[in-house]
Structure formats: C-alpha cells, structure tokens
Amino acid sequence: MKVGFIGTGNMGGALAHAAAQSPAPAELLLSNRTPEKAQALAQQLGATVSDNETIAQTCDYIFLGVKPQMMADLLARLQPILSRRQEGFVLVSMAAGLTLQRLREMAGLSCPILRIMPNTACAVGAGLTLYVPSPEVTEEQLSAFLTLMSASGRLEPLEEHLIDAGSAVAGCGGAFVSLFLEALADGAVTCGLPRDKARRYAAQMVLGTAQLALQSDQHTATMKDAVCSPGGTTIAGVRALERGGFRSAAMEAVIAAYEKTLALKS
Numbered sequence: 112m113k114v115g116f117i118g119t120g121n122m123g124g125a126l127a128h129a130a131a132q133s134p135a136p137a138e139l140l141l142s143n144r145t146p147e148k149a150q151a152l153a154q155q156l157g158a159t160v161s162d163n164e165t166i167a168q169t170c171d172y173i174f175l176g177v178k179p180q181m182m183a184d185l186l187a188r189l190q191p192i193l194s195r196r197q198e199g200f201v202l203v204s205m206a207a208g209l210t211l212q213r214l215r216e217m218a219g220l221s222c223p224i225l226r227i228m229p230n231t232a233c234a235v236g237a238g239l240t241l242y243v244p245s246p247e248v249t250e251e252q253l254s255a256f257l258t259l260m261s262a263s264g265r266l267e268p269l270e271e272h273l274i275d276a277g278s279a280v281a282g283c284g285g286a287f288v289s290l291f292l293e294a295l296a297d298g299a300v301t302c303g304l305p306r307d308k309a310r311r312y313a314a315q316m317v318l319g320t321a322q323l324a325l326q327s328d329q330h331t332a333t334m335k336d337a338v339c340s341p342g343g344t345t346i347a348g349v350r351a352l353e354r355g356g357f358r359s360a361a362m363e364a365v366i367a368a369y370e371k372t373l374a375l376k377s
C-alpha cells in the first residue's frame with residue numbers, strides 16, 4: 112500500500128510518524144511546499160520524498176495536511192490527476208472546519224473522503240483521532256485506514272455535525288493543556304524547584320490524572336475532592352484557581368476555538 116502526505120507540518124508530520132509505526136507497513140511518500148521539511152522527516156521515518164502530483168497519481172491514501180485556507184487551491188491543482196484515476200484512492204482531510212460536502216466541492220469529485228480531526232499526540236501513540244467517512248469509503252478502505260493509523264492512539268467515529276465541537280476540545284486542547292503545564296512549572300520554579308524537574312513533574316501529574324479519569328471512570332469532582340484534604344494545602348490552590356476564573360477561562364477557550372472553526376467555513 113502507498114500512503115502519501117501532502118503537507119508535512121505539525122499535524123501531517125505527526126500522522127506520518129504514526130503511519131511509520133503501523134503494524135501493516137506501507138510505503139510512505141512525503142511532499143511539502145518547503146521540501147527541506149519533507150526531507151528531514153523522510154530521513155527520520157525511512158520514507159520517500161515526493162511531490163504532490165506523484166502522490167495524487169500513485170497513492171492509495173492521500174493525506175491532505177495543509178491549512179484549511181489552502182485546501183481549495185491544492186485540490187483544484189490535483190483535480191485533473193485525481194479525476195483520471197476515478198477510483199482506488201481515498202482523500203484524508205485533517206483540515207479544521209471543512210465538511211465532506213465542502214471538500215467534495217473543492218475536489219470536484221465524488222471520490223472516497225475521510226474527514227479526520229487528529230491531535231499532535233498521535234506522533235507518540237497517545238493521540239485521539241475523530242473520523243467520519245464519506246459514503247464512498249468502502250469497509251475495506253476504512254479498515255485499512257484504521258490499521259494504518261492504529262499506532263497513533265485512539266480512533267473514534269463521530270457524526271459529522273459533532274466534529275467541530277470535538278475538534279475544539281480534542282484537536283485544540285493540547286495547546287490549552289500545554290499552557291497549563293507551562294504555568295504549573297513556572298509556579299513550581301517560583302517555589303524553588305529546578306526547571307527540568309518542574310516540567311517533568313507537571314507533565315507526569317497531568318498524564319496520571321488523565322489516566323485516572325479514563326480508567327477509574329470517576330467524576331472529576333470526586334477526583335478533585337480526593338486530593339483536597341480539609342484545611343489542607345490543595346484547597347488553598349483550588350481557591351486561587353477559582354479566584355482567577357480558571358474554569359470559566361477553560362470553557363471560554365473551547366468555545367472560542369469552536370466559534371473560530373465555524374468561521375473557517377464561510
């Protein structure tokens with residue numbers, strides 16, 4: 112199987128990492144507007160540097176890793192090549208906000224399309240990828256895609272009308288949590304902890320808390336209560352977060368990302 116990545120930036124690159132770890136090895140072709148980026152990644156992954164046209168002509172799965180604003184131009188350029196192929200390939204779009212319908216219009220084709228919303232943790236096998244296939248995607252094509260991406264982390268089907276909301280938390284949330292991690296580490300450094308320890312402790316604690324939430328199925332309020340001893344240290348910190356509007360800020364971040372995703376459609 113041949114898998115092509117057009118646009119090997121932050122997200123396309125992370126997915127190429129995952130594809131390189133697939134239990135069903137595929138030949139990976141990478142293309143990027145600045146070829147140095149594709150070259151560096153190809154060397155790391157044992158992949159081949161290619162170009163958009165070759166990928167469109169030869170690949171079974173064509174990952175489109177460009178910004179949503181660049182998708183129309185890219186697909187218009189690929190259209191003559193793809194329309195000659197007619198079948199035997201799947202377009203995989205990770206672009207925020209672009210619906211299957213919009214992608215179909217841009218491609219000018221009714222070919223199989225998988226709309227996905229991954230996150231950058233796919234690079235280390237701890238990602239979450241939401242996906243919705245167009246009706247043209249066969250069961251075999253979907254199954255091969257899921258195998259190809261199985262080293263990326265969790266893969267979950269989601270109705271298309273929920274993808275933008277899912278994107279605001281699962282796609283964008285990594286940036287919000289990274290800010291939180293940075294701030295936690297800054298706090299610990301202020302208290303005298305060396306920077307490398309502060310960063311590692313914060314990241315390990317967030318990882319562990321997330322694992323506890325997923326594996327124990329406890330409500331997060333119960334998890335919070337379990338850490339806050341009466342009259343203890345943690346509740347003093349919780350009070351400080353509440354005073355700073357922490358929960359409201361986190362909610363507003365997700366809502367702002369959702370609203371911006373909707374704005375990308377127009």
Ligand SMILES: NC(=O)C1=CN([C@@H]2O[C@H](COP(=O)(O)OP(=O)(O)OC[C@H]3O[C@@H](n4cnc5c(N)ncnc54)[C@H](O)[C@@H]3O)[C@@H](O)[C@H]2O)C=CC1
Binds near residue numbers: 117176205228282
């Ligand atoms: N960064 C993230 O965490 C996530 C990004 N996405 C989506 O992934 C897509 C890419 O985003 P990022 O990777 O963050 O952007 P990026 O800017 O890091 O990567 C885009 C890459 O595409 C290349 N490129 C642009 N036009 C090209 C063309 N015509 N042919 C070949 N290469 C071209 C650029 O040189 C760049 O390396 C976007 O549509 C975004 O909505 C989705 C989920 C998460």
Ligand SMILES: O=C(O)[C@@H]1CCC=N1
Binds near residue numbers: 207278283
């Ligand atoms: O910031 C963005 O537009 C992309 C989409 C989801 C995460 N990053």
